Amino acid sequence: MIFEKVKNIMMDIMGIPEDELLLQSHLYDELDADSLDLSQIIVELENAYQIEIENEDIANFEKVEDIVKHVENKINE
Numbered sequence: 001m002i003f004e005k006v007k008n009i010m011m012d013i014m015g016i017p018e019d020e021l022l023l024q025s026h027l028y029d030e031l032d033a034d035s036l037d038l039s040q041i042i043v044e045l046e047n048a049y050q051i052e053i054e055n056e057d058i059a060n061f062e063k064v065e066d067i068v069k070h071v072e073n074k075i076n077e
Contacts, residue, residue, distance in 0.1 A: 002068050002071050002072055002075075003023060003064075003068050005045070005048060006041075006045065006064060006067055006068050006071070007021045007064075009041055009044045009045065009048075010031075010041060010064070013037055013040045013041055013044070014031065014032075014033065014037050016031060021064060022064065023063070023064055023065040023068065024063055024064070024065060025063060025064045026062060026063055027061060027062060027063060027064065027067075028062070031064075038058060038061065041067070042058060045067070045071055049071060049074070049075055051071065051074040051075065052074075053070065053071075053074065057070055
């Protein structure tokens with residue numbers, strides 16, 4: 001499942017406990033993500049799924065769910 005992969009990557013990069021990472025978790029307000037965190041997460045996902053995520057798309061990510069849905073859409077293209 002893509003959510004599990006995203007969650008594992010975020011736990012590794014950001015050191016967030018698994019129980020704090022929910023689909024509805026807000027990246028900036030709740031998880032304190034910054035642009036470096038998000039860049040590292042995106043690179044890991046691009047490598048894992050052999051996809052490309054555009055900078056314009058990254059700017060629209062507000063919740064973990066946004067990342068998961070975007071990756072799902074890219075895989076299904």
